[in-house]
Each structure stands twice: as structure tokens, then as C-alpha cells.
Amino acid sequence: MSSILSGLNPEQLEAVSLPHQSALILAGAGSGKTRVLTTRIAYLIQSGQASPHGVLAVTFTNKAAKEMIARLSAMLPINTRGMWIGTFHGLCNRMLRLHHRDAGLPQLFQILDVQDQLSLVKRVMKAMGVDGEKFPPRQVQWFINGNKEAGLRASKVEAYDDFSRRMTEVYAAYDEQCSREGVVDFAELLLRCFELLQANEILRDHYRERFAHILVDEFQDTNRLQYLWLRLLAGNRCAVMAVGDDDQSIYGFRGAHSANMQSFERDFGVAKVIKLEQNYRSHGNILDAANHLIRNNRTRLGKNLWTAESHGEPLRVFQAPTDLDEAAYVVDEVKALSREGVALSEIAVLYRSNAQSRVLEHALFNAGLPYRVYGGLRFFERQEIKHALAYLRLAANPDDDNALLRVINFPARGIGARSLEQLQESAKAAGGSLWQAACERSAVGGQPVGRALPVDPRPATTGRPASSPLKGIPAFVALIESLRAATQGLPLPEIVEHMVEHSGLKQHYQSEREGADRLENLNELVNAAVGFVHEAEDDSLPAFLAHAALEAGEHQAEEGAQALQLMTVHSAKGLEFHGVFITGLEEGLFPHEQSFNQDGGLEEERRLMYVALTRSKRRLYLTFAQSRMLHGQTRYNVSSRFLEEIPERLMKWVNLTAPFAPVLVPEPKPKSKSAVSFTVPKASHGWQVGQSVTHPKFGSGVIVNCEGHGPDARVQVRFTRAGVKWLALEYARLTPA
DNA sequence: CTAGCTGCTGTTTTT
DNA sequence: CAGCAGCTAG
Numbered sequence: 196m197s198s199i200l201s202g203l204n205p206e207q208l209e210a211v212s213l214p215h216q217s218a219l220i221l222a223g224a225g226s227g228k229t230r231v232l233t234t235r236i237a238y239l240i241q242s243g244q245a246s247p248h249g250v251l252a253v254t255f256t257n258k259a260a261k262e263m264i265a266r267l268s269a270m271l272p273i274n275t276r277g278m279w280i281g282t283f284h285g286l287c288n289r290m291l292r293l294h295h296r297d298a299g300l301p302q303l304f305q306i307l308d309v310q311d312q313l314s315l316v317k318r319v320m321k322a323m324g325v326d327g328e329k330f331p332p333r334q335v336q337w338f339i340n341g342n343k344e345a346g347l348r349a350s351k352v353e354a355y356d357d358f359s360r361r362m363t364e365v366y367a368a369y370d371e372q373c374s375r376e377g378v379v380d381f382a383e384l385l386l387r388c389f390e391l392l393q394a395n396e397i398l399r400d401h402y403r404e405r406f407a408h409i410l411v412d413e414f415q416d417t418n419r420l421q422y423l424w425l426r427l428l429a430g431n432r433c434a435v436m437a438v439g440d441d442d443q444s445i446y447g448f449r450g451a452h453s454a455n456m457q458s459f460e461r462d463f464g465v466a467k468v469i470k471l472e473q474n475y476r477s478h479g480n481i482l483d484a485a486n487h488l489i490r491n492n493r494t495r496l497g498k499n500l501w502t503a504e505s506h507g508e509p510l511r512v513f514q515a516p517t518d519l520d521e522a523a524y525v526v527d528e529v530k531a532l533s534r535e536g537v538a539l540s541e542i543a544v545l546y547r548s549n550a551q552s553r554v555l556e557h558a559l560f561n562a563g564l565p566y567r568v569y570g571g572l573r574f575f576e577r578q579e580i581k582h583a584l585a586y587l588r589l590a591a592n593p594d595d596d597n598a599l600l601r602v603i604n605f606p607a608r609g610i611g612a613r614s615l616e617q618l619q620e621s622a623k624a625a626g627g628s629l630w631q632a633a634c635e636r637s638a639v640g641g642q643p644v645g646r647a648l649p650v651d652p653r654p655a656t657t658g659r660p661a662s663s664p665l666k667g668i669p670a671f672v673a674l675i676e677s678l679r680a681a682t683q684g685l686p687l688p689e690i691v692e693h694m695v696e697h698s699g700l701k702q703h704y705q706s707e708r709e710g711a712d713r714l715e716n717l718n719e720l721v722n723a724a725v726g727f728v729h730e731a732e733d734d735s736l737p738a739f740l741a742h743a744a745l746e747a748g749e750h751q752a753e754e755g756a757q758a759l760q761l762m763t764v765h766s767a768k769g770l771e772f773h774g775v776f777i778t779g780l781e782e783g784l785f786p787h788e789q790s791f792n793q794d795g796g797l798e799e800e801r802r803l804m805y806v807a808l809t810r811s812k813r814r815l816y817l818t819f820a821q822s823r824m825l826h827g828q829t830r831y832n833v834s835s836r837f838l839e840e841i842p843e844r845l846m847k848w849v850n851l852t853a854p855f856a857p858v859l860v861p862e863p864k865p866k867s868k869s870a871v872s873f874t875v876p877k878a879s880h881g882w883q884v885g886q887s888v889t890h891p892k893f894g895s896g897v898i899v900n901c902e903g904h905g906p907d908a909r910v911q912v913r914f915t916r917a918g919v920k921w922l923a924l925e926y927a928r929l930t931p932a
Numbered sequence: 933c934t935a936g937c938t939g940c941t942g943t944t945t946t947t
Numbered sequence: 948c949a950g951c952a953g954c955t956a957g
Contacts, residue, residue, distance in 0.1 A: 255946095255947075256946090256947075257947085282947060283947075284947050285947090308947095309946085309947095331942095333942095381946090381947055382947095384947090385947095445945075446945080446946075446947095448944075448945065448946095449945080449946070449947090547944070547945080548943090548944050548945070549944080549945085550943080550944090570945095570946085604933095607933085607934065607935095609933065609934090610933090611933050611934080612933090613933085614933095667933095744947095745947070746947095763944085763945065763946090764945080765944085765945045765946070766945090766946080784944095787944055787945080788944095789943085789944060789945095790944080799945095803945080825943090826942080826943065
């Protein structure tokens with residue numbers, strides 16, 4: 196017992212060994228929050244106050260859940276498999292699978308990711324004849340999720356104006372369509388689970404009996420629904436330990452409600468709030484900077500981090516003329532750090548928005564520095580993977596219209612908009628899924644059956660009722676049936692492999708010019724299935740599909756490899772690095788301009804900056820650029836106000852530019868760098884046929900043709916790797932080889 | 933029906 | 948600059 200508790204400071208110890216009561220732990224960045232949580236679980240189990248079976252621990256990200264399980268396994272000789280440790284979505288998914296009947300869901304319900312959800316929303320809107328101009332689908336999606344996350348079904352939404360009334364109608368229709376298809380979106384996982392527990396007393400009591408201890412990580416990020424879910428699940432006898440930091444609440448934009456911390460104190464009868472304020476991560480200057488910055492926020496619970504460590508180095512501030520120069524600086528400094536012996540995996544480059552990673556990646560790639568990007572397009576979100584998954588989903592549940600629509604004509608098999616329209620109409624008329632409608636048509640050799648016929652609005656076409664589409668649809672039905680039959684009972688990896696091989700996807704990408712990467716990803720999908728079988732308790736196809744939806748990014752981030760870490764500030768939360776670059780510190784970017792009109796938006800941006808600062812253990816860089824390419828045009832920004840909120844004495848301006856010097860508007864750059872630096876009399880733009888060139892993306896090649904003059908000048912280049920391409924000289928960054 | 937083109941638009945953060 | 952909807956030629 197003493198072994199797991201040794202080394203804890205008094206506050207940590209108090210938190211870990213609390214008696215059976217609900218508690219709120221205010222845990223500052225780097226104060227050993229995860230350690231407290233895991234040690235608490237270990238303590239409860241080791242002292243016999245709880246069994247592994249009777250503890251539920253919920254986190255916000257998969258990464259955090261994994262971390263917790265790993266640390267727990269290291270601390271105690273117990274099997275952590277089967278323990279209820281996971282994300283809100285993961286745990287709700289688990290509960291819904293176990294009780295799908297009570298929850299009113301098919302056993303094999305599928306999970307819609309953001310893209311799937313959006314396309315379903317669009318489909319529903321189209322069917323209802325809702326104007327997509329007046330009601331942007333994204334906004335409708337946001338509306339639906341927002342209400343679900345507030346715990347509101349369409350029938351409970353209070354709509355006082357025509358606009359929200361119409362949106363609410365779409366919400367209702369969308370939910371109906373989801374249940375027809377047997378699919379649930381992310382928010383639905385939570386809401387459905389909540390409703391299940393609410394409606395089913397026996398089940399509720401069962402789980403309340405079972406989970407005597409609930410632990411919640413990142414409590415400040417919980418939304419209304421998650422809070423209600425916790426309260427419902429906890430009942431009166433459960434001890435809930437909520438750990439959070441209001442200063443790190445950065446998900447307000449999607450409904451997180453850090454006031455849940457205050458509600459928690461009240462609703463759960465918290466006797467004492469424990470504050471963890473000693474920071475074990477960063478040197479003093481870094482903490483000073485973070486503390487000063489966050490003091491500019493009005494709405495805080497109040498907390499001040501301190502450290503026993505020395506001040507360390509000053510923060511290094513770098514002002515770059517352009518985003519390219521900023522990237523170049525990052526490259527140089529990373530190289531220097533690396534030479535000093537700092538592992539690349541201990542260095543992170545942070546940015547506010549994903550779009551910023553491009554320029555950085557480009558510079559790193561050219562410098563030959565290995566890097567890994569978190570976020571962005573995740574593995575399971577790639578087009579070819581989504582296609583393959585759609586085939587798999589159809590094998591598991593053919594009524595999944597989203598999946599069907601994705602692949603019914605991919606690879607192309609002659610099913611166009613017209614036949615789809617007809618299919619959708621007959622499905623609607625029969626009140627069934629698209630798959631059912633497709634089967635009906637195929638079954639009788641092309642004759643539309645029974646009631647399916649009369650809806651055709653154009654009498655002219657009734658002469659030859661839907662003859663052309665019937666070539667494609669029966670072929671599709673037959674394909675799916677044969678895939679299903681062939682994979683029946685096979686182990687998961689073989690199912691996946693069979694699908695990839697025989698769905699026509701592989702063939703399609705083999706014949707496609709740029710299909711090599713996609714093929715590789717498809718192979719990687721088979722590997723993912725193999726890995727999944729080894730790791731997961733449930734290695735069925737539906738479990739794999741759920742995994743794909745819930746842990747979309749898992750596969751591109753190989754742990755431990757020696758690579759520089761690139762990520763948004765959001766995804767950096769909870770991580771720490773020896774050296775951190777916070778880039779793009781410009782007004783409009785960080786803080787983001789979208790935050791200016793949002794309620795409390797600026798304070799959230801500041802908390803985001805606080806999170807960014809506190810990721811660093813030792814070395815911290817703050818960089819910004821005076822001009823930056825954004826959305827295809829150059830923008831001139833001033834430095835971020837956050838730089839001014841950090842005391843000057845903590846910072847060192849490394850490029851010797853006076854701080855807050857007036858922004859110089861650079862002269863317009865020459866149209867094409869290469870055209871200026873390279874002059875050959877032959878042509879006005881300086882390039883000639885036969886010349887060897889290199890392109891940042893396509894690599895090396897030879898010019899095979901030229902045409903046009905001035906801004907319209909183009910050259911045709913035969914690249915060694917990328918084939919033959921026409922490039923506009925004004926834009927292509929071509930260099931002589 | 934398909935493929936390929938044009939022209940438009942929307943842009944933050946994520947389970 | 949992307950991704951996408953809508954259009955046109957084959």
C-alpha cells in the first residue's frame with residue numbers, strides 16, 4: 196500500500212485517500228492530475244474498498260483513457276481488460292451494445308462520424324425540400340448536435356421563430372431517418388444512453404449498485420448532457436471524484452460547460468475542494484508567463500501554479516516576415532535542439548488551426564526532419580478507407596443507407612443520379628431502406644414490383660420503366676450478397692481483406708493514376724484489423740467498425756517513433772514536451788477572429804494559450820509572422836495580444852527586432868522567385884524545353900513544352916515520379932535542378 | 933452515364 | 948487554396 200502512495204504531496208495524498216464521498220479536485224496543469232486519478236483507483240482496489248469491476252473512470256480522449264489503463268496496469272497486478280475505463284462516447288457505446296434491445300437499437304447499430312452525419316443531414320433536407328441556402332447543412336448539423344448535447348430531443352426544443360422551427364423539423368426527420376437506418380451519431384450515443392438509464396429503472400439500479408466509484412477526468416470539458424448522465428448514473432450512494440481545471444476549459448465551442456464544476460459542488464454535496472497547485476512540469480519562467488496571462492480572464496475559480504524548480508530560460512520570441520520564414524526558423528531551431536541531444540519526440544510545434552500545418556510540413560519535409568502530424572485527416576477518415584468501411588458496414592447491416600450511397604456507384608457501375616432518385620422514391624414509398632428497395636427491384640429480373648411504380652412524376656418515361664438503371668443495381672445487390680456470403684464466419688482480418696480485394700476498390704485504385712497511396716492505406720486497413728484482433732476483447736466486425744468511428748486517428752500516430760510532433764493546441768492538451776513552439780501568434784489567428792464575436796470567446800482563446808504555454812517543460816518559443824498566406828491570399832497581421840500579456844522580463848526577442856515595432860508592409864513579391872533568379876535568353880520567363888527542374892511536391896522532372904507569356908506562361912513537365920503535368924509559372928514553385 | 937471542367941464558397945478547435 | 952455542386956462533352 197505505502198508503495199503506491201509514496202512520493203505524493205500532501206494534497207495529492209489527501210485526494211487519493213479520501214473516504215467514500217464525492218470530491219472536486221481542482222488540478223492545475225502539470226500538477227499530477229493523472230497520477231492522482233490512477234493512484235486513487237489503485238488505492239481503492241488495493242485497500243479492498245472497491246473491485247476493478249466496481250469502478251468507472253471516464254476521460255475525454257482515447258489517449259487519456261489509454262494512458263490511465265497503462266499506468267494502472269503498471270501499478271497493480273490486475274487485468275485492466277474489462278474495466279470500465281474509457282471516453283464518454285466509448286462507455287456509452289459499450290452500454291448501448293449490451294442493452295441495445297432496451298435502448299431500441301439494432302444490435303449492430305453503426306456510428307456516424309461527422310462527415311457521415313453531414314451527408315445524412317443533407318439527404319434529409321433534400322427529401323424535405325429544405326432550402327440549403329437558407330439553412331446551411333453545417334448549421335443544421337450544429338443545431339442538432341447542440342440540442343442533443345443539451346439533452347433535448349426535437350420534441351423538446353423550444354423554437355419561437357420560423358427559422359428554428361424549420362430546423363427543429365429537420366432535426367426530427369433526421370432522427371427518424373437515423374433510427375430507420377439503425378445508425379447513431381456521436382451525440383446520440385450519449386443521449387440514447389442517458390435515456391436508457393432514465394427509462395429503465397432496473398438497469399439504472401443495476402449500474403448504480405455496481406459502480407460505487409466514478410472518476411471523471413477533465414471535468415471542465417463536460418457538457419450539459421454528460422453532466423446529467425453522470426448524475427443519473429451516480430445516484431445518491433456513489434462517490435464521484437471529479438478532476439478538472441477551469442483554466443483549461445477549451446471546448447466551450449462544442450457545448451462544454453465549465454460551470455458544471457460549480458454545479459457539481461452543489462449537486463453532489465462536495466464537502467471540500469482540493470486544489471493541486473504545485474507544478475512538476477515546467478520551469479519557473481514558463482509558469483510565470485502562464486499565470487500572468489490567465490489573470491486577464493475574469494471568470495475563474497482562482498488558482499496559482501508554483502514550482503520548486505528554478506526559473507530556467509527566458510521564453511524566446513521570434514518575429515518572422517512571412518509564414519515561410521517562421522517555418523524556416525522552426526526548422527533551424529529544431530535542428531539545433533536535436534544537435535544538443537533533445538529527442539525529436541520531445542519537441543512539439545503547436546498551432547491554432549490545422550490549416551497552418553501545411554507550411555510547416557513543407558519546410559520540415561524539405562529539411563529531411565521526421566515529423567508526425569496529429570489530427571488533420573485521420574486514417575479512418577480517408578476516402579478510400581471510408582469506402583472500404585462502407586462495404587464492411589453493408590455486410591454487417593445492409594439497411595445502412597449512408598454506407599450504401601457511398602459505394603453503390605463506387606467503383607462506377609452505371610448507377611447515376613437518375614436511378615438513385617428512383618431507388619430513393621421506392622424506398623420512401625415502401626417505408627424501407629434503400630437496400631430493401633434495391634433487392635425488390637433486382638429480385639424479379641427488372642420489373643418494378645407492386646406499389647413501387649406509381650410515383651413517377653414524368654409520364655414520358657413510363658414507356659420504358661427504368662430499364663437502364665436495372666443493369667447496375669442488380670449487379671450491386673449481387674456483389675454485396677456474394678461478399679456477405681463469402682465472408683460469413685471468417686475471422687475479422689480475412690473479412691476485411693476479402694472486402695478490399697473483391698469489392699472492386701483495389702482494382703479501381705490500381706488503375707488510378709495517383710492511387711498508390713490509397714492502395715497502401717487499404718493494405719494498412721487490413722493490418723489495422725489484425726492489430727485490432729490482438730488488442731480488443733470483442734474482435735467482431737461491428738466492434739471493429741465502432742472502433743473505426745470512435746478512434747478515427749489512432750493509426751497515424753505510431754507511438755514512440757523519433758519524430759517531431761505537430762498538432763493543434765487542442766490536441767496538445769494533457770501532453771508535455773521538453774521544447775514547445777507556439778506558432779502563428781497573430782491577431783485573428785490566435786486569438787482566432789471567429790472568437791471575437793462569440794460570448795466568452797476571447798477568454799476561451801486565452802485559456803487555449805494557457806494550455807499551450809503549460810505544455811512546455813524547459814524550452815518555449817513564441818513565434819509569429821507579419822504576413823501569411825491564408826485562404827489563397829496574403830494577409831498582414833499584427834502580433835497577438837497574448838504576447839503583450841506576458842511580462843517582458845520573461846521574454847527574449849531573438850531576432851533583435853524591437854518588440855511591437857510598427858508592422859512593415861512588405862513590397863509585393865516578384866511573381867515567381869525562380870523566374871527572377873534564373874535568366875536564360877531563350878524565353879522571356881527564363882525556362883526552356885529540355886531543362887531539368889524540381890518541384891516541391893512532384894519532385895524532379897524535365898520541361899517538355901512551353902506556352903503563353905507573362906502571367907499566363909505555362910510549362911509542361913515530365914516528372915520522374917508524378918507523370919506529365921502542366922504548371923502555371925506564376926504559381927508553381929519550380930526550381931532549376 | 934461518366935469524367936472532367938469551371939466557378940463558387942467557406943473557412944477553429946474534436947469525441 | 949481546397950472541396951464541392953453543377954454543367955458539358957463524349
